[in-house]
Amino acid sequence: MNMEYEIVIGLETHAELSTETKLFCGCSTKFGAEPNTQVCPICLGMPGVLPVMNKKAFEYALKAALALNCEIKQFTNFDRKGYYYPDLPKNYQISQNYLNLGTNGYIDLRINPPQADKKRVSIHNVHLEEEAGKLIHPETTGADFSLVDFNRAGVPLLEIVSNPDMRSLDEVESYMETLRNVLLYIEVSDCKMQEGSLRFEASVSLRKKGEERLGHRVEIKNLNSMKAVLKVLDFEIKRQTELLNSGSVVERETRLWDDVLERSERMRSKEEAHDYRYFPEPDLVPVLIDAAWIAEIKRTIPELPVARYERFVEEYCLSNYDARVLTDEKAVADYFEQCVKIYNSPKTISNWITNDVLRERKEKGFDIYSFVVTPARLVELVKMVDEGKVNLLTAREIFAEMIETGQTANRIVEEKGLIQISDERVIEEVVKRVVESNPNTVADYRRGKKNAFGFLIGQIMRETKGKANPRVVSEILRTFLDRVVDNEVLPR
Numbered sequence: 406m407n408m409e410y411e412i413v414i415g416l417e418t419h420a421e422l423s424t425e426t427k428l429f430c431g432c433s434t435k436f437g438a439e440p441n442t443q444v445c446p447i448c449l450g451m452p453g454v455l456p457v458m459n460k461k462a463f464e465y466a467l468k469a470a471l472a473l474n475c476e477i478k479q480f481t482n483f484d485r486k487g488y489y490y491p492d493l494p495k496n497y498q499i500s501q502n503y504l505n506l507g508t509n510g511y512i513d514l515r516i517n518p519p520q521a522d523k524k525r526v527s528i529h530n531v532h533l534e535e536e537a538g539k540l541i542h543p544e545t546t547g548a549d550f551s552l553v554d555f556n557r558a559g560v561p562l563l564e565i566v567s568n569p570d571m572r573s574l575d576e577v578e579s580y581m582e583t584l585r586n587v588l589l590y591i592e593v594s595d596c597k598m599q600e601g602s603l604r605f606e607a608s609v610s611l612r613k614k615g616e617e618r619l620g621h622r623v624e625i626k627n628l629n630s631m632k633a634v635l636k637v638l639d640f641e642i643k644r645q646t647e648l649l650n651s652g653s654v655v656e657r658e659t660r661l662w663d664d665v666l667e668r669s670e671r672m673r674s675k676e677e678a679h680d681y682r683y684f685p686e687p688d689l690v691p692v693l694i695d696a697a698w699i700a701e702i703k704r705t706i707p708e709l710p711v712a713r714y715e716r717f718v719e720e721y722c723l724s725n726y727d728a729r730v731l732t733d734e735k736a737v738a739d740y741f742e743q744c745v746k747i748y749n750s751p752k753t754i755s756n757w758i759t760n761d762v763l764r765e766r767k768e769k770g771f772d773i774y775s776f777v778v779t780p781a782r783l784v785e786l787v788k789m790v791d792e793g794k795v796n797l798l799t800a801r802e803i804f805a806e807m808i809e810t811g812q813t814a815n816r817i818v819e820e821k822g823l824i825q826i827s828d829e830r831v832i833e834e835v836v837k838r839v840v841e842s843n844p845n846t847v848a849d850y851r852r853g854k855k856n857a858f859g860f861l862i863g864q865i866m867r868e869t870k871g872k873a874n875p876r877v878v879s880e881i882l883r884t885f886l887d888r889v890v891d892n893e894v895l896p897r
């Protein structure tokens with residue numbers, strides 16, 4: 406990348422709100438139904454029908470605007486955005502243009518790897534609008550038509566427009582992740598990118614370092630994964646750098662990303678840009694938002710991921726990495742804090758969650774809130790290790806068994822006789838036996854070979870079926886070997 410240029414990136418985010426019903430009618434928003442089974446005259450745009458605002462959708466939008474630190478308009482209304490496309494039955498989309506619900510917000514990011522400074526990206530506006538339907542292009546050879554599914558038409562959609570504040574791909578990645586986490590924390594969208602519930606559009610321009618004026622902006626649409634956003638921006642930055650280096654001008658245009666060819670292509674130039682002929686929607690009454698309503702919604706906003714992350718580092722003395730993994734998702738952070746409330750050993754509990762619980766979840770995909778190993782059950786197991794009843798190796802097996810059978814750790818330990826051997830006399834016996842039957846390894850140890858010690862430990866653990874307390878084994882073996890070496894009574 407050419408260092409002469411500064412990268413200027415802004416993102417538009419569309420998030421489908423997870424209400425049961427659509428924005429202006431009672432049709433279901435459930436994903437994956439048979440095409441055109443969740444439609445009615447309103448969302449099909451039949452003549453003479455009237456939209457009725459879904460209060461829940463409006464509240465979700467308000468909640469998101471507040472979580473993104475926006476100023477809230479006390480008086481807001483809706484506009485018609487006119488354009489023709491087959492997935493838009495009314496030939497206009499009900500959106501907000503003149504009086505957006507929220508303006509002048511911001512979101513604070515952690516940059517990966519975490520830096521001392523936080524990055525603040527300002528939010529230009531947050532507004533509510535309706536989804537369009539979805540075109541389906543049949544894969545039949547020779548098919549010269551497309552089909553349209555209106556199930557999605559009228560689903561409430563939140564648009565979040567950032568200012569062009571991002572200066573690197575790291576910042577873009579962090580913005581997307583943090584925004585997604587915030588929306589999930591406040592439970593207004595499921596943010597499933599694979600189902601299209603969360604989508605991004607990027608605008609990017611380059612300017613000479615130190616220059617105030619922004620370069621010509623290129624907008625890129627059709628981005629359905631965070632990976633695609635980063636890929637397209639990387640491609641676009643290179644393309645624009647080459648153009649500028651060769652003395653050409655970057656044209657202001659909209660480009661489409663082709664995920665298969667991994668390149669962007671021109672969709673339309675500035676001259677061909679749509680004139681949406683916005684005008685106030687006459688069929689909807691304005692919404693008045695009073696202070697009491699705002700206060701009520703504010704009370705439902707939990708501590709947000711970045712604040713929670715900072716508190717975890719501070720309060721539980723966790724590493725930046727651990728705090729991040731634990732707070733990315735509200736359910737995981739809640740699980741952690743429930744465990745710590747029962748047993749105040751944050752570092753150990755954090756290790757169990759970030760390694761074992763999350764690995765299991767990744768494999769099996771369960772919901773943390775209904776995980777069979779409840780916080781109380783995990784704590785019971787963690788305590789067993791801390792109290793020396795079982796070693797870590799056995800504890801991992803018990804954990805797997807707990808998931809498999811739904812039993813508690815205590816029950817499994819009792820049934821299987823897994824109590825750790827910490828009795829020094831028992832361990833000494835085994836150590837003696839192992840040392841005597843491995844004279845060559847002991848000789849290696851004398852010559853200073855480091856892995857000889859590890860090998861002997863392994864043998865001892867095998868003899869005790871993994872139940873010996875590793876700390877005690879290590880101490881006894883060390884003493885034993887040193888004594889043997891001192892007295893020159895090595896078995897021959």
Ligand SMILES: [Zn+2]
Binds near residue numbers: 446
């Ligand atoms: Zn409908």
